[in-house]
Amino acid sequence: MTGITFAPLVPLPLIAILGAIGLALVIYGIAKRARGALLRALPIAALLVVLAEPKLVSENQQPLKDIAVVVVDDSDSQKLGQREARAAKAVEKITADLAAAGDIEVRTIRAGRNDQTGGQDGTRLFGALTAEMNDIPKQRLAGVIVITDGQVHDALPPDQAKQIEAPYLNAPLHILLTGERKEVDRRIRIENAPDFGLVGKDAMVRLTVEDTTVPRGTRVPVTIKRNEGQPQQIMLAAGESAEVPMAIENAGGNVFEVAVNHTPDELSSVNNRAIVSINGVRDRLRVLLVSGQPHVGERAWRNLLKSDPNVDLVHFTILRPLNKDDGTPLNELSLITFPIRELFEEQINEFDLMIFDRYNQPGLIPQQFMANIARYIENGGALLLTVGPEFAENYSLFGSQLQRLLPAEPSGRVFAGSFRPQLSPIGRRHPVTAGLTNGGAEGQTQSEATWGRWLRHIQVVPEKGNAVMTGQDNEPLLILDRVGKGRIALLLSDTIWLWGKGFDGGGPQTELMRRTAHWLMKEPELEEESLTARAETEGLTVTRRSLAENEMPVTVTRPNGSEETVIPKYVADGKFVAQMPVGEPGVYRLSDGLNTTLTAVGSPNPLETYDVVSTEEKLAPLAAAANGGVYWLEDATAPTIRRITSTRVAHGASWMGLMSNEQYLVTGLNQTPLAPLALLLLAVMAGAMLAWWREGR
Numbered sequence: 001m002t003g004i005t006f007a008p009l010v011p012l013p014l015i016a017i018l019g020a021i022g023l024a025l026v027i028y029g030i031a032k033r034a035r036g037a038l039l040r041a042l043p044i045a046a047l048l049v050v051l052a053e054p055k056l057v058s059e060n061q062q063p064l065k066d067i068a069v070v071v072v073d074d075s076d077s078q079k080l081g082q083r084e085a086r087a088a089k090a091v092e093k094i095t096a097d098l099a100a101a102g103d104i105e106v107r108t109i110r111a112g113r114n115d116q117t118g119g120q121d122g123t124r125l126f127g128a129l130t131a132e133m134n135d136i137p138k139q140r141l142a143g144v145i146v147i148t149d150g151q152v153h154d155a156l157p158p159d160q161a162k163q164i165e166a167p168y169l170n171a172p173l174h175i176l177l178t179g180e181r182k183e184v185d186r187r188i189r190i191e192n193a194p195d196f197g198l199v200g201k202d203a204m205v206r207l208t209v210e211d212t213t214v215p216r217g218t219r220v221p222v223t224i225k226r227n228e229g230q231p232q233q234i235m236l237a238a239g240e241s242a243e244v245p246m247a248i249e250n251a252g253g254n255v256f257e258v259a260v261n262h263t264p265d266e267l268s269s270v271n272n273r274a275i276v277s278i279n280g281v282r283d284r285l286r287v288l289l290v291s292g293q294p295h296v297g298e299r300a301w302r303n304l305l306k307s308d309p310n311v312d313l314v315h316f317t318i319l320r321p322l323n324k325d326d327g328t329p330l331n332e333l334s335l336i337t338f339p340i341r342e343l344f345e346e347q348i349n350e351f352d353l354m355i356f357d358r359y360n361q362p363g364l365i366p367q368q369f370m371a372n373i374a375r376y377i378e379n380g381g382a383l384l385l386t387v388g389p390e391f392a393e394n395y396s397l398f399g400s401q402l403q404r405l406l407p408a409e410p411s412g413r414v415f416a417g418s419f420r421p422q423l424s425p426i427g428r429r430h431p432v433t434a435g436l437t438n439g440g441a442e443g444q445t446q447s448e449a450t451w452g453r454w455l456r457h458i459q460v461v462p463e464k465g466n467a468v469m470t471g472q473d474n475e476p477l478l479i480l481d482r483v484g485k486g487r488i489a490l491l492l493s494d495t496i497w498l499w500g501k502g503f504d505g506g507g508p509q510t511e512l513m514r515r516t517a518h519w520l521m522k523e524p525e526l527e528e529e530s531l532t533a534r535a536e537t538e539g540l541t542v543t544r545r546s547l548a549e550n551e552m553p554v555t556v557t558r559p560n561g562s563e564e565t566v567i568p569k570y571v572a573d574g575k576f577v578a579q580m581p582v583g584e585p586g587v588y589r590l591s592d593g594l595n596t597t598l599t600a601v602g603s604p605n606p607l608e609t610y611d612v613v614s615t616e617e618k619l620a621p622l623a624a625a626a627n628g629g630v631y632w633l634e635d636a637t638a639p640t641i642r643r644i645t646s647t648r649v650a651h652g653a654s655w656m657g658l659m660s661n662e663q664y665l666v667t668g669l670n671q672t673p674l675a676p677l678a679l680l681l682l683a684v685m686a687g688a689m690l691a692w693w694r695e696g697r
Helices: 012-031 037-052 083-101 126-133 158-163 298-306 340-346 367-378 509-520 620-625 677-696
Strands: 002-006 054-063 066-073 104-111 141-148 173-177 186-192 196-198 202-211 219-226 232-237 241-247 252-260 273-281 285-291 311-317 353-357 382-386 408-415 457-462 466-470 476-483 486-491 530-536 539-545 554-557 563-566 569-572 575-580 586-591 596-601 630-632 640-644 655-659 664-673
Touching: 012 037, 037 677, 066 083, 066 126, 066 655, 083 104, 083 141, 083 640, 104 126, 126 141, 158 620, 173 620, 186 252, 186 273, 196 202, 202 219, 202 232, 202 252, 219 241, 232 241, 252 596, 273 596, 285 298, 298 311, 298 353, 298 509, 340 367, 367 382, 367 486, 382 509, 457 476, 476 509, 486 509, 530 586, 530 596, 539 554, 563 575
Parallel strands: 066 104, 066 141, 141 173, 173 630, 196 273, 285 311, 285 353, 353 382, 382 486, 640 655
Antiparallel strands: 002 054, 054 664, 141 655, 186 202, 202 241, 219 232, 219 252, 252 273, 408 457, 466 476, 476 486, 530 539, 539 575, 554 563, 554 586, 569 575, 586 596
């Protein structure tokens, strides 16, 4: 390339002034008809050229290669069908064609993997593309080729992309689709689900079944299972959202699996089911506390229950049993009549927990109402008996309708001396008592270190249940048992309040009482036989809790249907723990033969696996805005590539165009004077001599 530049010996304004003066003198001479006026212009012009010093400039140029960017979708949906193989062939062909051209550089980006997010955010290609193009000069971009199934979740609409000046719109953008046009799929979508629900009530979940094989509105069967229980089937209209009630039956996790049947020729079955996890919370816990007589430890249970704002406590203390007769007229008594019928017939099922504290059976509660209490327990209620010497007498609760439900029979003996409560071998593994501490020394259990003494213990003959604590002579002190759908706890001492007073060092009174009450009300964290799993950074942590000491294998079913067996190892406090790596997001099912649980790795309903049908709808507007084309790889391996200029169409039925920008790098400059100085001086002298000669004639 050649051009002219100037290297003036004096400032250009001075040269312009001198030129103007010279021109004025020549014009003045011509006007006066002076001889040699025109010839005087020759030395003036030569002198001005000497002062301006013009030079001829030529550049040494090195051509620069244009840059083409190839984006390859590596998301999980690309593994379906022949998509991955088609993408690999297309990349191979495009790379080979561009390498053969020799004048274009290829940059390949593999994006869309969702190992970190578990597919929750879907396939994200354009964020990675924009980051790569920040290092590419706009003038050298030949074009962008995206190889995907079309399910991209970070593609902006063309108007928004233009507003932010997206760099991928500066050259042709071509889309190569790896799927097939006639793919079919059935899927279920959770549109809205609450995080919490009230126990005993229904939580409303909005669902939509989408099926490309049937007309909108067609009834499709949907199966719902709660915590791996019995399935329930409902019918939903395809393509229409519906509110579905889901019963919250327990506090803590309620995991619902919603599934639709797999259809023939369906693309994927992963999105045929979805998981809804709702945490059950109790609105207000209703507890009935009946104290059979006033005693110093009566307020221990009352204070514990009243300290919880979520507990509605109904407390009655029987001050005057039926067998007490001191001659006082009834109209002079100021005591409240014990509402037997209201409590034990009309409102009995409204209570979450009943506590009988040192209550005997002198006939205050008739046998028919005791039968109501027995049915209440068998149908899912909870009963706690904290007993004293009255349990060893003839009119104890063991002689009532509750006899067949109680886990132990009183022997009639009462230990009146002091003793130190201890954990039984089962108690060290049971979640109600395992890990109870009160400042014990390292390596010692609570009972071995600092637990204070109690002063009275009722002896029984255990028949069933788990004796988690022992007292005098290793006799059972706290027995927990399940009866039908309900639960019973039997505390065989009325001196637990000594711990709260700090007697002999005290003990974990509040924690023991809290755990016992919550176990009775079926708190999930206190289940003695349970199986849980938690997704962590290093993998899946499987925790099995059991009263048994033997290790049991746990079968883990991955989202793709493959199974793996792990054996949790005993750690402490009845817990068995195992670690296992996870390679893919989704729902994992775990079973040890007795318990089954579900856990989600990443998002339980990832966006990546929801809609997997190949489509051009999301990316075709972007390709059109960038003068690019959309191609289905099921038609051919990949379209041919042509180099085009900015004014030409960039795509055809079987070819796609990449810009030829003809950019170069200047590596040097050559400057050559247009007129040698000696020649210019000779021109000055010759012009002056000719002017004088003309004037002399």
